[in-house]
Amino acid sequence: MATQTLKLHLLLLIIIFTTLSTSHARPIPIHDVNFIQNTCKNTQNPSFCVSTLQSDKRSINVTTVDALAGISLGITVSDAESTLSTINDLAEKSPGTALEEDLHVCAQLYSNAIDDLHDAIDQLNSKEYDAAATTVDQAGDAPDSCEAAFTDGVKSPVTDRDKRVKDLCGLSVDLLDLLSS
Secondary structure, X not given: OHHHHHXXXXXXXXXXXXXXXXXXOOOOOOOOOOHHHHHHOOOOOHHHHHHHHHXXXXXXXXXXXXXXXXXXXXXXXXXXXXXXXXXXXXXXXXXXXXXXXXXXXXXXXXXXXHHHHXXXXXXXXXXXXXXXXXXXXXXXXXXXXXXXXXXOOOOOOOHHHHHHHHHHHHHHHHHHHHHHO
């Protein structure tokens, strides 16, 4: 009889513990695990789109193109700012040279582009998708103009960075265009 009572108490404790532990469990959100891939299929460079967005932890639970566009713009701003910093560092190390002059041109181009990208974020937040796409497209001219600034046989030391910022601007425009259609 004591054994049965002990078993009954043990069973009762298991039931109580199970009930308490499951009642406080957080629900597991169900997300479309293919949302990024499906969205990126509609961009000009789907593989770049997927790899870029998946590299940012903010995109894990995203379920709207609007949010993906915001993440893309954030990445673009960050890369443009990093490129500007590199340009300024290189210019500092090349005083009195043609390279320094060309880098100063690039620095001004990137400074303007970064301002444009911040404006585009504001436009996105205001749901002005067409205006944001146009603004990002204008910012995307900076990398090409920077490359063109190198003259007299001076080779651009930021070609790879320029290409990445150009590609990121293109991705952001593609995502903003999806919101406009």
